[in-house]
Amino acid sequence: MATKDKEWISIPMTVDVPYKFAAGEYMTKCLTELRDSGRIFAVECPKCKRVQLPPRIVCAECHVKNEKWVELPHEGTLMNFTIMYLPLTDPTTGKPHEPPFVYGSVRLDGATSVLDHMVEVEPDMDKVWVGMRCRLVLRPKEERIGDLSDIRYIEPLPGQKKPQTKSR
Amino acid sequence: MKRNVAIIGGGQTCHAARRHDVDQAEMVNEAVRAALKDARMTMDEIDLVILGNMEFFEGVHLTDCWLVHGTGAYGKQGVKITTGGTVGATAVCAGAHHVASGLFDKVLCIGFEKQEEGDTGAILSGVANPLWGRSMAGAAVGYFAMMGSSYIANWGATEEHSAMVAVKARQNARKNKYAHLKLDITIEDALNSRMLAWPIRMLDMCPASNGACAMILADEKTAKSRCKKPVWIRAMDTAHNEQFELDWRDVKTKRLIFSRACAGRLYRKLGVDDPAKYFDVFEIYEPATWAELIWYEDLGLCGPGEGFRLIEQGKTNIDGPIPVNPSGGVLSTNCIGASAMLRVWEAALQIRGDAGEHQVPRDVRRALTTAYGGTNWTVMTALSKTLDD
Amino acid sequence: MTERVAIVGVAQTRFAPKRPDVNYGEMAYEAISQVLKDTGLALPGDIDSAISCSHDIWDGQTISDIGITDVIGGHLRAEEKMAMDGSTAVFYGAVGILSGECSCTLIMAHTKMSQTNRNIVNNVAFDPIYTRMLGFDFTSAAALQARRYMYKYGITREDAARVVVKNLANAKRNPCASQSGDLTVADVLSSPAVAPPLHKLDIAPDTDGAVAMILASEERARKITDKPVWILGVGTCYDAHYLGDRDLADNFALERAAGRAYAMAGIKNPRRSVDLAEVGDEFSYQELLWLEGLGLCDRGEAGRFTASGATAIGGKLPVNASGGLLSGVPTNVAGLNRVAEAVLQLRGEAGERQVKGANIVVAQGHTGFCGQHQCVVVLGN
Amino acid sequence: MENKTEYKPFEVDQHLTAHGNYWAGKAGSRFYTALRDRKKLLGSPCKACNKVFWPPRSICTFCFSELKDVVEIGPLGTVETFTLVTYAEPIHPRPAPFIYAVIRLDGADTGMAHFLDEVEFGEVTIGMRVQPVFAKDRKGNILDIQYFKPL
Numbered sequence A: 001m002a003t004k005d006k007e008w009i010s011i012p013m014t015v016d017v018p019y020k021f022a023a024g025e026y027m028t029k030c031l032t033e034l035r036d037s038g039r040i041f042a043v044e045c046p047k048c049k050r051v052q053l054p055p056r057i058v059c060a061e062c063h064v065k066n067e068k069w070v071e072l073p074h075e076g077t078l079m080n081f082t083i084m085y086l087p088l089t090d091p092t093t094g095k096p097h098e099p100p101f102v103y104g105s106v107r108l109d110g111a112t113s114v115l116d117h118m119v120e121v122e123p124d125m126d127k128v129w130v131g132m133r134c135r136l137v138l139r140p141k142e143e144r145i146g147d148l149s150d151i152r153y154i155e156p157l158p159g160q161k162k163p164q165t166k167s168r
Numbered sequence B: 001m002k003r004n005v006a007i008i009g010g011g012q013t014c015h016a017a018r019r020h021d022v023d024q025a026e027m028v029n030e031a032v033r034a035a036l037k038d039a040r041m042t043m044d045e046i047d048l049v050i051l052g053n054m055e056f057f058e059g060v061h062l063t064d065c066w067l068v069h070g071t072g073a074y075g076k077q078g079v080k081i082t083t084g085g086t087v088g089a090t091a092v093c094a095g096a097h098h099v100a101s102g103l104f105d106k107v108l109c110i111g112f113e114k115q116e117e118g119d120t121g122a123i124l125s126g127v128a129n130p131l132w133g134r135s136m137a138g139a140a141v142g143y144f145a146m147m148g149s150s151y152i153a154n155w156g157a158t159e160e161h162s163a164m165v166a167v168k169a170r171q172n173a174r175k176n177k178y179a180h181l182k183l184d185i186t187i188e189d190a191l192n193s194r195m196l197a198w199p200i201r202m203l204d205m206c207p208a209s210n211g212a213c214a215m216i217l218a219d220e221k222t223a224k225s226r227c228k229k230p231v232w233i234r235a236m237d238t239a240h241n242e243q244f245e246l247d248w249r250d251v252k253t254k255r256l257i258f259s260r261a262c263a264g265r266l267y268r269k270l271g272v273d274d275p276a277k278y279f280d281v282f283e284i285y286e287p288a289t290w291a292e293l294i295w296y297e298d299l300g301l302c303g304p305g306e307g308f309r310l311i312e313q314g315k316t317n318i319d320g321p322i323p324v325n326p327s328g329g330v331l332s333t334n335c336i337g338a339s340a341m342l343r344v345w346e347a348a349l350q351i352r353g354d355a356g357e358h359q360v361p362r363d364v365r366r367a368l369t370t371a372y373g374g375t376n377w378t379v380m381t382a383l384s385k386t387l388d389d
Numbered sequence C: 001m002t003e004r005v006a007i008v009g010v011a012q013t014r015f016a017p018k019r020p021d022v023n024y025g026e027m028a029y030e031a032i033s034q035v036l037k038d039t040g041l042a043l044p045g046d047i048d049s050a051i052s053c054s055h056d057i058w059d060g061q062t063i064s065d066i067g068i069t070d071v072i073g074g075h076l077r078a079e080e081k082m083a084m085d086g087s088t089a090v091f092y093g094a095v096g097i098l099s100g101e102c103s104c105t106l107i108m109a110h111t112k113m114s115q116t117n118r119n120i121v122n123n124v125a126f127d128p129i130y131t132r133m134l135g136f137d138f139t140s141a142a143a144l145q146a147r148r149y150m151y152k153y154g155i156t157r158e159d160a161a162r163v164v165v166k167n168l169a170n171a172k173r174n175p176c177a178s179q180s181g182d183l184t185v186a187d188v189l190s191s192p193a194v195a196p197p198l199h200k201l202d203i204a205p206d207t208d209g210a211v212a213m214i215l216a217s218e219e220r221a222r223k224i225t226d227k228p229v230w231i232l233g234v235g236t237c238y239d240a241h242y243l244g245d246r247d248l249a250d251n252f253a254l255e256r257a258a259g260r261a262y263a264m265a266g267i268k269n270p271r272r273s274v275d276l277a278e279v280g281d282e283f284s285y286q287e288l289l290w291l292e293g294l295g296l297c298d299r300g301e302a303g304r305f306t307a308s309g310a311t312a313i314g315g316k317l318p319v320n321a322s323g324g325l326l327s328g329v330p331t332n333v334a335g336l337n338r339v340a341e342a343v344l345q346l347r348g349e350a351g352e353r354q355v356k357g358a359n360i361v362v363a364q365g366h367t368g369f370c371g372q373h374q375c376v377v378v379l380g381n
Numbered sequence D: 001m002e003n004k005t006e007y008k009p010f011e012v013d014q015h016l017t018a019h020g021n022y023w024a025g026k027a028g029s030r031f032y033t034a035l036r037d038r039k040k041l042l043g044s045p046c047k048a049c050n051k052v053f054w055p056p057r058s059i060c061t062f063c064f065s066e067l068k069d070v071v072e073i074g075p076l077g078t079v080e081t082f083t084l085v086t087y088a089e090p091i092h093p094r095p096a097p098f099i100y101a102v103i104r105l106d107g108a109d110t111g112m113a114h115f116l117d118e119v120e121f122g123e124v125t126i127g128m129r130v131q132p133v134f135a136k137d138r139k140g141n142i143l144d145i146q147y148f149k150p151l
Helices: A024-036 B024-038 B087-100 B120-125 B140-155 B159-173 B187-192 B220-226 B258-270 B289-298 B307-312 B336-352 C024-039 C064-068 C087-098 C118-123 C138-153 C157-171 C185-190 C218-224 C252-265 C284-293 C302-307 C333-346 D025-038
Strands: A010-022 A040-044 A068-072 A075-084 A101-108 A115-119 A133-138 A151-156 B005-012 B048-052 B077-081 B106-114 B195-197 B210-219 B231-239 B281-283 B366-370 B378-384 C005-012 C049-053 C079-082 C104-112 C193-195 C208-217 C229-238 C276-278 C360-367 C373-380 D011-023 D041-046 D051-053 D071-073 D077-085 D098-105 D111-116 D129-134 D145-150
Touching: A010 C118, A024 A040, A024 C024, A075 A115, A075 B140, A075 B195, A101 A133, A101 B140, B005 B024, B005 B087, B005 B220, B005 B336, B024 B106, B024 B210, B024 D025, B048 B087, B077 B087, B077 C079, B077 C087, B077 C229, B087 B106, B087 B210, B087 B231, B087 B336, B087 B378, B087 C079, B087 C087, B106 B336, B120 D011, B140 B195, B140 B289, B140 B307, B159 B187, B159 B289, B159 B307, B210 B220, B210 B336, B231 B258, B231 B336, B258 B289, B258 B378, B281 B336, B289 B307, B336 B366, B336 B378, C005 C024, C005 C087, C005 C218, C005 C333, C024 C064, C024 C104, C024 C208, C049 C087, C064 C079, C079 C087, C087 C104, C087 C208, C087 C229, C087 C333, C087 C360, C087 C373, C104 C333, C118 C138, C138 C193, C138 C284, C138 D077, C138 D098, C157 C185, C157 C284, C157 C302, C193 D077, C208 C218, C208 C333, C229 C252, C229 C333, C252 C284, C252 C360, C252 C373, C276 C333, C284 C302, C333 C360, C333 C373, D025 D041, D077 D111
Parallel strands: A115 A151, B048 B077, B048 B106, B281 B366, C049 C079, C049 C104, C276 C360, D111 D145
Antiparallel strands: A010 D011, A040 A068, A075 A101, A075 A133, A101 A115, A133 A151, B005 B210, B005 B231, B106 B210, B231 B378, B366 B378, C005 C208, C005 C229, C104 C208, C229 C373, C360 C373, D041 D051, D041 D071, D077 D098, D077 D129, D098 D111, D129 D145
16 A cells, blocks of 8 residues: 555546437437427337337347337326435536435336436425326427437426325 | 366455555556465466456556556457446356366456546446436436335335445445445444435445456366365356336336346256255345345345345344355445456355455355346356355 | 357448448347348347447447347346457357357447547557557557558558558448449559558548347257358457557567467468458558468568469458458457458358358457457358 | 338437546556656566566566566667657647657667657658657656657
């Protein structure tokens, strides 16, 4: 280990690599529709019928090509959540999301997959629960760029109360 | 496997948050020399070198080509493997394949990470798909948080149970001279540590460590003639998991998930009915406390929803009936590229009876190790003291 | 080898300067689905392990095999990634089958060079303490190697240019090639200087593409195909890292890797045994240098050997009948494609670029600048 | 596909930016402190190989011996190979065109890759004798040598 009289030299260096990522056939439709029409498209496996979001070329379980598109509604059910106490920085914008905030996992009606996103609700365990009905809130069309962040957040449907029995 | 494969030596660095005194090659070399010394072998005798490391974590491309002086690979055959957090175990698995193939008799496997040199935050955000989730990245702790919250909601465990895991890991680490976080903490300390994402607190997570591990694998003839205490690799299995689906976070999922699929196959290969009885010690890859409880269940050490009872009853303590991570585990030391190899090496030390202060107080004949990485992948390795075990 | 390992199927995507229509997983699936179709094998079930070759930094994703788990059949099964040239996946795939742990392995290498900047990516392969800050990349390093090789052995730019002329003419016969043409030595010499002695046409272009391949044990292979291609020998070797650590004109690592592969294949005199070589001509002079390292001609003789026409299709020892990397094959995919081309030749399926009487083919791939890690695969039918 | 709409391939520009900090270690720290503080160049002698290596290292690449000593090498050296970089990249610390060379310092058996300047590219030859030009403000990295120039 280091001795006191010895100076250890370090060399700071930044690696900055530019990319132009191609979304590919499936994500191109998904992101273009999200941006232009605000519609959410998933794919359904011809074999196991799992409705997969984001859409992808192959059902990993069946190893068959996905060819059927399914439009998903903007409403769904909160399947899981956490209260984040760490600032979450969007690396594509550099803007932080100030903690604490609720971060959750929603299953849009008809989907097999879940979608993780911010939940626009007070970070209070009594105000959020598994099974809560919610909906996606999109950015206005002119602000959308074709990214998951075009969904601004998930918000609870109005008029719900946390069930008294312990949520599952 | 066509030939039996034994671990005939190994070594590791003293893992730490800071290693300003060494460059990457010097750090790797410490582990390599320790392994050679342990195996009473010189570098000249090694036929092939396998390096496991995540290139992006230190911001170095083709690490294996740079570090040839540290690894001793110059002039030798060799390959580099990168499979995320599992890579250390994958390197051992690849090493076993090379020996079993009959083409190589003595193979050096190395795993390392010098996390302080890289930009862990930037690199972890790069794990997310660039078009689906990278803009939200930084939420990796959110994955484990949701795993924990699912565990609490479904099984009725409390934060105290995860705190027990946090304490066990760090107290075990105090007995392991190579471990990074040797903390004399209590359950209260764990429960009072900073909340990161409910229910994950600071002490529920693994640290960022610098360190290396190296192991030498050999065929049966070499092992028996050269090594007093060879440890045999009896079975290996790998299961990856699809890119976008997160079923594994839901403890009640009915779908077959990576960990259960992998354990099921491994047990079938060995004819294991009751893993808690079959194996004498477990070294598992638990990046977060809740993951350890879920491993208990996925490995079949107890029934679904009973994992937290095992820790509550002290069954997985060093001196318990099902010792898990006597080394202190990943919660105490996480040099990513080495972490999964450290599980295998620590299990081998237990079988040899060479684990020192953290030696399990019983005759250890069989051990099981797991790895964890990527979008929920694992590599499992089963070791034994003799070929009859 | 007491047991034999066969290659039972290969598939290549079309190689193109840019594939904006697919992400890397979809591009990989083009090759994977084709090789499954050709062999009649299915995922899951028929394949028991998968190996991919790519690099996080090229893919722009940390742990980038995440993006191919689904398409390569890795869900709940084994998938191992080698961050090296694709030739090493053949080496490791063969080892896995010989170990008895696998009987049928799917191998795939992919890279989209168009999505980033090769010089920035490759700069990160230089050690961060002594060299990286100076701004080196693989082209400037290769230029240092080229000049040293030319100086030491009297090789000329014309000698290297003949490699380009030959390979781009061969590429006209290869429907997968990204570029081809009827060039003259003068065209190559007068192309813009990039890092002298390397000019634009001396350098393999940026290319997108993927190659997939299936390896099987002898027992499985017999059931899958009546045209198995056998892996007769494999060998690898690491060289030193720092540019000044070795005489860049020397072939230490390749000579060792080739010696190991030939010994395993039982080849005593490669010049007599080898019918065709597919080598990693990432830069024109490298085809010459590697030919010498493979023992296919004397040190310093590769220029004259090429000028004599010996390495043309129909020559004494055709080299890169496919057009090689100079016709456009992505980095990392390069070595796997050398093996794939060897397989097509040995099966007699190389179409217009078929070399008559090809029974033993040597394929060479390298990782890192100036060939730091070398891998040699000897194949036969 | 049910929906036959043709979509223009969707592409996104992103960067992966990672700020690293590399520790030079035992051999490297000695090299850089000597370069920064005393403008001296050090190499590692290997007794088993009977050679002196640049860059200095703690392990002999060629025979795996542990190397603990350092010796002064250079500052004069000989060009072993060279090239002219004609293109510009953000990774370059100086504007193109510039010359790279591998220079074997006197007393060393391996070469140092660095810049060559104060000479026309057409005049550079293998075997040319060169000397380092040290930076005035030295920070403990390889750019403490600005470049080499002909004697």
